[in-house]
Amino acid sequence: MNFEEKFNLDVENLKNDLAIENMFVTDEDVNMLKKYSSNEINMDQAIKGIIKGEL
Secondary structure (H helix, E strand, O other), X not given: OXXXXXXXXXXXXXXXXXXXXXXXXXXXXXHHHHHHHOOOOOHHHHHHHHHHOOO
């Protein structure tokens, strides 16, 4: 299983787990996680983007 397949599987599991709690993951959330997991952004940038609603 390559990185993209594993990432997508993990995201789907996360979406399912959060949906049980009435929390939903958007495409923007997934894109931010992909950027973070591929080191395009760091944790500080991700947090700032989430707070500002940019990511």
